[in-house]
Amino acid sequence: MKHYQDNFAHNSLPTLDLQPEYTFLDLPQFQHPEMLNCVERLLDNHIKNGNGDAICIRTFEETWTYNDLYEKANQIAHVLVDDLGLVSGNRVLLRSANNPMMVACWFAILKAGGIVVATMPLLRAKELTTIIDCAEISIALCDSNLSDEMNLSKSTFLKQKCFFRNSNLEQLILSKPKIFHNLPSKADAICLIGFTSGTTGIPKMTAHYHRDILNICEAFPMYSLQPTSNDIFTGSPPLGFTFGLGGLVLFPMYFGASTFLIEKPSPDLLLKAIEEYKITICFTAPTAWRVLTTKLHEFNVSSLRKCVSAGETLALQVWQDWYNATGLKIIDGIGATEMLHIFISSNENNMKPGATGLPVLGYKAKIIDHDGNELPPNTPGKLAIKGITGCKYLNRIEKQKEYVQNGWNITGDIYKQDEEGYFWFVARGDDMIISSGYNIAAIEVESVLLTHKDILECAVVGLPDPNRGMVVCAHIVLKDKSKQSDELAKTIQQWFKEVAAPYKYPRIINFIEILPKTETGKIQRFKLK
Structure with missing residues (x-):
């Protein structure tokens, strides 16, 4: 890499033996x-x-x-x-x-x-x-x-x-x-x-890598969207998310199409853009699709031909309500920052409502147990992915070993695969809360809360929510337990929004006397859920 004058990033890559195995790179579109x-x-x-x-x-x-x-x-x-x-x-x-x-x-x-x-x-x-x-x-x-x-x-x-x-x-x-x-x-x-x-x-x-950027443009969009230069893309995810980068910049430009960008994409602005600019492809999260469905009577969305959902699992009811209202089948998908974009999805011809779908061209997937053995159909287990992209953590050897095992990328999602090969979402790892399409690690929220002067201990979990999918719930032990009040809870919430990204703040705060723990001192989050 002599043409690089600053080699920090390349020198920080995991060694080749810790990187995932790549597949499908011999296909002409990925060369x-x-x-x-x-x-x-x-x-x-x-x-x-x-x-x-x-x-x-x-x-x-x-x-x-x-x-x-x-x-x-x-x-x-x-x-x-x-x-x-x-x-x-x-x-x-x-x-x-x-x-x-x-x-x-x-x-x-x-x-x-x-x-x-x-x-x-x-x-x-x-x-x-x-x-x-x-x-x-x-x-x-x-x-x-x-x-x-x-x-x-x-x-x-x-x-x-x-x-x-x-x-x-x-x-x-x-x-x-x-x-x-x-x-x-x-x-x-x-x-x-x-x-x-x-x-x-x-x-x-x-x-x-540069090749990764182009390869994902030949994978999910070719499989699920079949874009042409006449398409107009829009959506809500920030370009700081690789989901948004792909859907709103890379994919439209790869196919010579156009994109419509909205700085603060509320449901009303999304629908206004779709109606006024004849948008054909829209990317957003399941929570947004739910709200968009309730507002359809106010807007004309007849130009839409493809609707994509990712960021969290798409509830069957949301899919069904949108389909009943528009006749359009929302394309669900799962991706990861580590993998760059969506690797399991569907298209109108092979869709099973409620299932995430099948591996897109360029990827293969399986369900494994804790020892890496492939599990039989309809058995929940860890999702393992291999394909044209893969996890390359910089300067995080132990995390790399967790994510990449035997050449496979282990995403942290619990899935099951049916007899026809379709993948069905079961759960996320315990410490990840997916709220309105944002990934929020429980430990992140805990790290911020523990810097508050009144908080002795805390544990954060995700609780189901009909509007957001999940919400952040913090169980807090105060240094002075006599201070417990609704007012203090609101003060902590406001303080959190000022010191960390507001979307991570705990929407529910429970003051408790003691956190449930194992004999070795680990917090038993399942009891808090």
Whole structure:
């Protein structure tokens, strides 16, 4: 990797013996030359092929063609190299809501040979600092609307902050050329680091290659969506989630289609966009599909042809209600940050309502017991995946050994497989709470709560909720038990929202005298549930 001047990410990869086995890479659609920068296939080729005037990104306020995006990305790449001192292999933090400038920055970082670390807008300074320290990030590109927490973030690694939206980045690009020669990259060079939901303590960094980015575009969308250049994509997931990145940027651009980005995608705004801009493909979470169904009488969604759900399991009732109202079958899917995108799903021709589906082309799956033995049909067990992408944790050898076993990726989901090969969701690992599509690790919430001056001990569990799927419930032991009150519970909730991402806050707080524990001191969460 001599073409990388900053080798931190590559030197942090797990050794080959700890990485997963890859399958299906011999298929023609998953084969790539040794030298590969994925931006060329996703963006530059549209200009070379004469499609630069085609619409690429829309919002309620503006429209960008492929050429607009290409020129802006080239100019930002020049800023990164000339003004911000980026050298190839540097990690660049990207902090923004879903908007065209965020997409331009994403492509600019890869063009210049950097590695993108996209984050969610809701993260606070403490969480951003943890990410910056873990990935040794030297440059941040940030929407000026989100500057407060960015400026509060302190790290010795961060050398340059540059803001956009009527800010200094726009000033810097004015003098830059609209042509940029992409840094030559290898197909197996890291271009993206996705952080798993653990953003307190030491979160896990998942690395993905240039080839991974293109390979997922040949997997799930080809299997489930069959996109064409006439499609218009939209959805609610942030581009900091790989689910959102794929569904709202990579997939539409791979097929020369367009995407409609919404910075704060409420159900009403999603439906308004679908009606006014004739959206054809929509990505959102099961909780959103439930709400959208109740509002259908107010909007015309007849342009929709594909509806995708992921982030948490799709309840059969939600699927049925949407189908009854629209005649459209929601495509369920399971993916993981470690795997980059969806690896089990379905399409209209092979769908079983209630089942997640079958492995998409590029992946194979099985259900195993704790010893790695394959289980018979209809027996719940651990989901194991192998395919064109796989888990590559940076600097986390023990976690890598947990996730990758005998070449298989063990996702932490409990599934069962029926006689016809369909996979059915059973449960998540105990410590993961999936609420409104957000993955929230119980230990993250506990880590924050334990910093509160009044809290002695706490244990966090997920409780079923008809609207959110699950909600975060905190069982708290106070230092002074006489302080227990509804008022204190509200104070703790408000405090939590100020020190950590608000979507993680405990919506239910129970004050208890003592936490149930085993003889060895482990908290018995099942008793709290």
